[in-house]
Amino acid sequence: xxxxxPIVVSAAGGILIRGDDPGxxxxxxxxxxxxxxWTLPKGKQDPGETIEMTATREVVEETGFAAxxxxxxxxxxxxxxxxxxxxxxxxxxxxxxxxxxxxxxxDQVVWLPIETARAALTYQFDRRMLSNGxxxxxxxxxxxxxxxxxxxxxxxxxxxxxxxxxLTEKGERQARAIxxxxxxxxxxxxxxxxxxxxxxxxxxxxxxxxxxVEHHDALREGASPRLxxxxxxxxxxxxxxxxxxxxxIPEMLRRLQWMGVRFLSPAxxxxxxxxxxxxxxxxxREAFYVEPPVSDGA
Numbered sequence: 198x199x200x201x202x203p204i205v206v207s208a209a210g211g212i213l214i215r216g217d218d219p220g221x222x223x224x225x226x227x228x229x230x231x232x233x234x235w236t237l238p239k240g241k242q243d244p245g246e247t248i249e250m251t252a253t254r255e256v257v258e259e260t261g262f263a264a265x266x267x268x269x270x271x272x273x274x275x276x277x278x279x280x281x282x283x284x285x286x287x288x289x290x291x292x293x294x295x296x297x298x299x300x301x302x303x304d305q306v307v308w309l310p311i312e313t314a315r316a317a318l319t320y321q322f323d324r325r326m327l328s329n330g331x332x333x334x335x336x337x338x339x340x341x342x343x344x345x346x347x348x349x350x351x352x353x354x355x356x357x358x359x360x361x362x363x364l365t366e367k368g369e370r371q372a373r374a375i376x377x378x379x380x381x382x383x384x385x386x387x388x389x390x391x392x393x394x395x396x397x398x399x400x401x402x403x404x405x406x407x408x409x410v411e412h413h414d415a416l417r418e419g420a421s422p423r424l425x426x427x428x429x430x431x432x433x434x435x436x437x438x439x440x441x442x443x444x445x446i447p448e449m450l451r452r453l454q455w456m457g458v459r460f461l462s463p464a465x466x467x468x469x470x471x472x473x474x475x476x477x478x479x480x481x482r483e484a485f486y487v488e489p490p491v492s493d494g495a
Contacts (some may be wrong), residue, residue: 210239337478
């Protein structure tokens with residue numbers, strides 16, 4: 198409802214959630230030392246930004262997590278000197294961790310179960326947004342991460358079984374960087390080609406999050422389109438990593454395109470890169486490309 202006063206400050210924030218099981222959802226909350234409060238990441242809109250852009254920028258600045266908007270959550274409008282401040286909040290899902298350094302604005306970022314977060318948050322408006330009734334829709338949104346294996350050297354110079362060709366030192370660094378990027382986003386399953394280079398690519402991530410690497414024939418080199426289609430159906434609705442090869446991933450993308458997925462990036466498939474594909478609880482929706490991570494010594 199309009200108050201009749203002008204909006205002098207527009208701002209946006211994100212309710213960043215992870216987890217596929219409605220009973221185990223976690224939310225990211227931040228501590229601001231200036232106010233000594235616990236709140237949700239948010240900040241003022243910059244010139245030229247859409248309000249959704251503001252929300253995603255503020256979330257990555259205050260938490261280190263790059264995230265995608267999955268829906269509008271609420272509007273908080275309140276009086277400040279000279280008019281009103283209006284903050285738009287959006288439900289968001291993380292897809293990559295870019296790193297976080299404590300600073301004067303935010304010195305702590307923690308993931309908490311919903312009930313714990315509700316108790317920890319300082320402001321009633323924030324607590325109200327985390328009510329169970331508001332969570333039903335956002336929880337259904339999940340993310341598929343399609344990873345091409347990291348650098349494994351020249352196959353023409355490998356004398357053994359190509360399935361046993363390992364990662365190079367660069368590839369090992371890339372694998373650790375992939376683990377850094379995906380460790381905190383809420384991965385629930387890791388599936389991989391049985392080829393050693395794929396298994397080694399996701400091994401650091403699996404160790405960190407305490408998940409086993411599941412081998413799947415649909416991810417091996419030369420896998421049939423039928424197997425690939427069946428796998429996409431199998432993992433729909435879960436936040437998973439699929440690690441595969443340069444011939445399989447383009448076929449997977451073609452299948453997704455046939456299913457009506459909207460591609461936000463040009464086709465690409467570099468080693469150690471990732472395709473991030475959103476699922477809304479009923480179907481795959483959008484896909485975008487994430488460049489290979491920068492690793493020390495790369």
